[in-house]
Amino acid sequence: MTWMPLISFIAAALAGVCGAMGFGSGTVLLLYLTFCLSVDQQTAQGINLLFFLPAAFLALTVYLAGRDLPLRRAGGLLLCALPGAALGYALLSVLPVALLRRFFGAFLIVLAIKEFLSLKKTKKQPTFR
Amino acid sequence: MNGFARYILKTVMRMKKWKTVCCGVGIGLCNALFGAGGGLLAVPYFKACGLRQKSAQALSLAVTLPLSALSAFVYLWRGYVTLSDAVRFVLPGLLGAAAGTLLLKKSPDRVLHGIFALLLCWAGVRMLAG
Numbered sequence: 001m002t003w004m005p006l007i008s009f010i011a012a013a014l015a016g017v018c019g020a021m022g023f024g025s026g027t028v029l030l031l032y033l034t035f036c037l038s039v040d041q042q043t044a045q046g047i048n049l050l051f052f053l054p055a056a057f058l059a060l061t062v063y064l065a066g067r068d069l070p071l072r073r074a075g076g077l078l079l080c081a082l083p084g085a086a087l088g089y090a091l092l093s094v095l096p097v098a099l100l101r102r103f104f105g106a107f108l109i110v111l112a113i114k115e116f117l118s119l120k121k122t123k124k125q126p127t128f129r
Numbered sequence: 130m131n132g133f134a135r136y137i138l139k140t141v142m143r144m145k146k147w148k149t150v151c152c153g154v155g156i157g158l159c160n161a162l163f164g165a166g167g168g169l170l171a172v173p174y175f176k177a178c179g180l181r182q183k184s185a186q187a188l189s190l191a192v193t194l195p196l197s198a199l200s201a202f203v204y205l206w207r208g209y210v211t212l213s214d215a216v217r218f219v220l221p222g223l224l225g226a227a228a229g230t231l232l233l234k235k236s237p238d239r240v241l242h243g244i245f246a247l248l249l250c251w252a253g254v255r256m257l258a259g
Contacts, residue, residue, distance in 0.1 A: 012218040016225020021233045021241075022172060022186030023248050024193075026165025029218070031255065045164025046210025049201035051218045055226035056194040062230045063187040073178055074191035077171065079137065080153020081160070081196055088161025089203050097162055104159065104166065105256025108249055111173060115246035119239075 007036070015051065020059035025052045041097075148177070160196045163256075164204070168193045169249055182238040182245070 011032035019025030026048045033044035063069065152174045160167040168189040175185035204210050233241070 008217070009221045012221035013225035013228075015218075016222035016227075017229035017232065018225075018248075019222070020190075020226035020229030022168055022189045023245065024165055024168045024252070025222070026163075027248050027252050030165060042164075042204075042209045043214060046201065046204035047215045047218065048164050049160075049197045049204055050210065050212065050215035051222050052197045053194070053201060054219055055222045055229075056190045056197065058223060058226045059230045059233075060187075060190040060194055063190065063233075066234070067184065067187070069184055069188045069191070070178075070180070071188075071191060073175065073180075074188050075136075076149055077153045077156065077174065078192050078195060080150050081157035081167070081192060082199075084154035084157025085161045085196055085199060086157070087154075088158045089200075092162060095162070100162060101256045104163065105253045105258075108166075108169060108253030108256060111169070112246055112250035112253055115173070115242065115249055119242055119246060 008032075011036070012051070015048075016055045019052050019055045025055060148174070156192065157196060160193065160200050161203070164200065166252065166256075167196055169252060172245060182241045183233060183236070186233060186241060186245070 011028060015025040015027075015029035015032070018028050026045075029048050029051060030044050033039040033047060034041060039047070064071075152170060156167040156170050159165070159170065168186075171189035171192045172182075172185045175188050176182065180188065201210075205212070
């Protein structure tokens with residue numbers, strides 16, 4: 001049991017690294033919370049969301065100061081995301097979320113395969129920014 | 130306020146592409162329902178817009194941060210989570226975030242792309258497993 005604080009620290013720090021790099025803090029933190037601490041899924045998601053806020057704020061401030069990012073694109077995407085989120089909140093207690101997770105998982109694997117296939121092209125591509 | 134309204138109108142007018150709409154709604158849904166995963170969709174979207182891997186990952190935070198703030202508020206309000214549940218993870222999280230910020234700046238695009246693909250796969254498998 002004496003190891004638990006250390007493991008918790010490492011898990012949270014790793015989640016912070018992932019969150020700040022844009023990989024999503026959930027990839028680490030949700031796993032730790034649900035498997036190691038057996039927190040229930042919805043609470044774990046809430047903790048992940050709360051946890052992400054300061055970490056992402058810190059990282060984003062640094063990125064925005066350091067490089068010229070096209071924030072306009074992010075604004076457009078965010079504008080579309082808000083109705084989606086509103087729909088999500090309304091359906092949160094109605095939808096079979098466990099089933100949806102599986103669909104989303106399958107979709108993520110398809111995306112992952114696409115990323116693997118395009119990996120060869122990312123050598124020294126002359127894209128802007 | 131007038132300027133903000135005009136910005137929203139202009140942005141909506143410019144959204145000819147359905148990709149933006151579908152991606153955005155998907156990101157919002159994921160963030161609300163799964164409490165995670167929005168960024169995993171935003172990065173491929175930004176790359177399809179022509180950004181390089183590093184910028185796409187950095188910019189994805191600009192979308193997920195406001196969304197997560199909103200979702201966190203809803204989760205708190207409905208009582209799914211309390212602030213005291215999360216507070217002990219914040220300090221190590223901030224330390225990790227500082228390290229991650231430096232790492233993203235230093236890492237080459239190819240490495241980031243590889244890690245991103247692996248993590249995407251990992252997240253997919255975990256979601257599939259339930």
